[in-house]
Amino acid sequence: MHDKKWIIIGLSVFLAFFTFPFWYNMGKASPAPEPELTGKSAGAKACVEPKAYMKTRHMQLLNQWRASVVREEKKIYVSSTGKTFKMSLTQTCLDCHTEKSRFCDQCHTYVSVRPDCWDCHIDPKEISR
Numbered sequence: 001m002h003d004k005k006w007i008i009i010g011l012s013v014f015l016a017f018f019t020f021p022f023w024y025n026m027g028k029a030s031p032a033p034e035p036e037l038t039g040k041s042a043g044a045k046a047c048v049e050p051k052a053y054m055k056t057r058h059m060q061l062l063n064q065w066r067a068s069v070v071r072e073e074k075k076i077y078v079s080s081t082g083k084t085f086k087m088s089l090t091q092t093c094l095d096c097h098t099e100k101s102r103f104c105d106q107c108h109t110y111v112s113v114r115p116d117c118w119d120c121h122i123d124p125k126e127i128s129r
Contacts, residue, residue, distance in 0.1 A: 032110060035103040035106050036102050037097065048061070048079055048092065048093075050080070059115060062089065065088075069087050
């Protein structure tokens with residue numbers, strides 16, 4: 001038990017190195033990305049729903065659209081403002097959000113999610129507009 005002092009010092013050094021990233025970055029979140037609209041409708045004043053709604057619930061909206069189109073054959077969406085839109089990622093959303101890397105990927109990478117939209121849909125850069 002003569003090494004007790006060295007064991008405590010070794011454990012302290014290990015814990016300091018192991019926890020360094022946590023306490024060094026405490027309170028320093030990276031800034032949220034500012035996605036750019038680059039499509040032909042980039043100057044549009046409004047999206048399908050208000051910006052705050054789309055930031056937090058766009059995936060739920062797209063899932064709702066998919067279910068409505070595929071299962072119920074409904075193709076028109078009436079927004080909270082009363083405006084109608086075609087329920088189509090490629091014919092509605094991608095008019096403004098044409099560059100996946102400059103819009104979609106920035107936020108999805110920031111929040112560490114990998115949506116499966118592009119498993120079925122064509123990447124916007126592949127669409128000839």
